[in-house]
Amino acid sequence: MTTTTTTGLGEAPALSPKDFNSGLKPIWCPGCGDFGVLSGLYRALSTIGRPPHEIAFISGIGCSSRIPGYTTAYGFNSVHGRALPIAQGVKLSNPDLLVIVAGGDGDGFSIGGGHVAHAVRRNTDLTYIVMDNQVYGLTKGQLSPTAPKGLKTITSPFGSLEDPINPLLYVLAYGAGFVAQSTPADMPGMTSILEEAIRYPGFAFVNIQSPCVTFGQEEQQVRAQKTHMKPLASLGHDPSDLQKALELAGHYGTELYTGVFYRNPEPPLSYDRLIRLRQDEMAKQARPRAQILDAYLQK
Amino acid sequence: MSLEVPLNLKSRNLDLAQLSLCDAIDLAVLVEEEARDRYADFADQLTLHHTPEAAGFFRWMSEIEEKHRKELAERRQAKFGTQPSRVNLGMIFDIEAPEHGEARVFMTEREALDVALRSEQSAQAFFAAAKDAVRDPETRALFAELEIEEILHQRLVREEIAELPPDSPGNQEDYSDPPVQQ
Ligand SMILES: Cc1ncc(C[n+]2csc(CCOP(=O)(O)OP(=O)(O)O)c2C)c(N)n1
Numbered sequence: 513m514t515t516t517t518t519t520g521l522g523e524a525p526a527l528s529p530k531d532f533n534s535g536l537k538p539i540w541c542p543g544c545g546d547f548g549v550l551s552g553l554y555r556a557l558s559t560i561g562r563p564p565h566e567i568a569f570i571s572g573i574g575c576s577s578r579i580p581g582y583t584t585a586y587g588f589n590s591v592h593g594r595a596l597p598i599a600q601g602v603k604l605s606n607p608d609l610l611v612i613v614a615g616g617d618g619d620g621f622s623i624g625g626g627h628v629a630h631a632v633r634r635n636t637d638l639t640y641i642v643m644d645n646q647v648y649g650l651t652k653g654q655l656s657p658t659a660p661k662g663l664k665t666i667t668s669p670f671g672s673l674e675d676p677i678n679p680l681l682y683v684l685a686y687g688a689g690f691v692a693q694s695t696p697a698d699m700p701g702m703t704s705i706l707e708e709a710i711r712y713p714g715f716a717f718v719n720i721q722s723p724c725v726t727f728g729q730e731e732q733q734v735r736a737q738k739t740h741m742k743p744l745a746s747l748g749h750d751p752s753d754l755q756k757a758l759e760l761a762g763h764y765g766t767e768l769y770t771g772v773f774y775r776n777p778e779p780p781l782s783y784d785r786l787i788r789l790r791q792d793e794m795a796k797q798a799r800p801r802a803q804i805l806d807a808y809l810q811k
Numbered sequence: 812m813s814l815e816v817p818l819n820l821k822s823r824n825l826d827l828a829q830l831s832l833c834d835a836i837d838l839a840v841l842v843e844e845e846a847r848d849r850y851a852d853f854a855d856q857l858t859l860h861h862t863p864e865a866a867g868f869f870r871w872m873s874e875i876e877e878k879h880r881k882e883l884a885e886r887r888q889a890k891f892g893t894q895p896s897r898v899n900l901g902m903i904f905d906i907e908a909p910e911h912g913e914a915r916v917f918m919t920e921r922e923a924l925d926v927a928l929r930s931e932q933s934a935q936a937f938f939a940a941a942k943d944a945v946r947d948p949e950t951r952a953l954f955a956e957l958e959i960e961e962i963l964h965q966r967l968v969r970e971e972i973a974e975l976p977p978d979s980p981g982n983q984e985d986y987s988d989p990p991v992q993q
């Protein structure tokens with residue numbers, strides 16, 4: 513494996529962010545928040561130091577779900593809402609891969625919403641990055657499950673009557689061991705959070721408030737976010753305090769907190785590790801191949 | 812002029828106080844490289860999204876940044892040869908490169924020049940702050956030189972802006988060109 517350096521002025525990391533750029537030009541609208549997320553991912557991955565062939569990006573469908581094609585890692589731009597089950601399959605069949613799931617709030621919390629709870633409770637070692645822009649970008653600005661009540665969109669011309677889903681509380685409630693939020697308005701902070709999430713040994717969730725410049729709300733844009741984002745570190749939040757994390761996460765939609773809400777200080781073994789241990793255990797108990805037939809003949 | 816810049820919004824894993832002269836030149840090369848690539852990306856994006864004037868301007872900016880990068884890289888080579896670099900692109904964020912969110916479909920040439928002006932100001936602010944943070948006098952002198960260069964670039968951009976006719980009335984935000992559906 514390649515060397516990893518996280519400090520500033522030792523030796524520079526062996527990999528450059530450019531090593532993760534496929535060269536395919538994103539077709540996102542100029543100014544889309546997803547450009548920043550992609551750039552942060554390249555940087556986080558270069559610091560982690562795993563080469564592209566040891567990484568897989570899995571996504572569903574949406575503007576944000578195009579990310580796999582823009583990286584040199586393995587990638588699967590799959591089916592709308594189904595990124596998480598596919599990613600779990602990938603991780604279980606090749607546990608050595610670093611698996612990153614990326615997509616939109618619609619992909620993750622509408623059509624794919626049912627999968628989130630199971631991915632969290634199963635605790636497979638994945639990083640799930642949601643580019644939360646509170647609309648369906650790709651299909652031209654319909655109401656998404658994280659859209660605030662009252663939002664006027666083409667599918668809610670008189671204002672939405674529904675309360676939004678709170679993605680942070682959702683994953684915390686099912687026991688996620690790592691839950692964070694960020695925005696491309698704070699590129700270094702977002703990159704550090706992505707790096708930390710990818711390094712977390714279990715299911716890690718990062719909600720990125722990634723503005724849609726074409727269909728998104730004014731107060732969701734980078735310029736506005738810069739004025740109202742509140743880094744959790746500056747509030748003195750201790751990420752091992754689950755109760756406080758739940759309380760802070762409850763402010764989703766009214767406060768833009770950035771940073772790590774919760775990091776389990778004692779991460780349990782992830783599902784893929786448990787399966788591997790069980791396989792090892794069962795392999796020890798297995799009869800040698802030559803004895804399998806004997807077992808049948810004795811019956 | 813020494814602008815205030817929150818350094819934590821521009822770099823990561825980088826302790827400016829510890830920079831040697833070689834690190835500082837390497838950093839300056841990377842700053843130009845990041846700007847070159849970002850302007851080229853903007854040019855590509857705006858070409859794809861039917862905004863040829865701004866795309867042409869950003870392409871030109873990319874070429875200028877490449878020229879600056881090359882000059883600095885040659886200085887580095889002459890002074891430090893093959894000494895390994897201790898800094899990399901992953902440590903800096905939008906110092907002279909415009910922020911990713913700055914591009915807009917159907918932006919005018921004037922708006923594109925405003926983007927370039929803000930980026931030159933950001934670079935000036937960064938080099939000014941870096942100059943104050945470093946301990947080594949030679950490194951400080953290099954950052955002071957780079958700061959002055961950014962001020963000169965701003966003057967050039969302002970002159971270009973002054974020569975442009977005013978933008979026609981209307982709000983470019985009323986137009987969009989989103990990606991095609993899957
Ligand atoms: C099964 C299925 N249903 C619906 C769609 C249409 N569709 C494509 S993307 C999308 C939602 C996109 O929103 P989001 O996931 O938030 O991503 P964004 O485009 O905002 O990044 C929908 C409804 C589809 N492709 N497949």
Ligand code: SF4
Pocket residue numbers: 539540541543544545546575576645649650723724725726727728989990
């Ligand atoms: S429609 Fe919105 S989310 Fe999609 S590329 Fe454009 S700005 Fe980004």
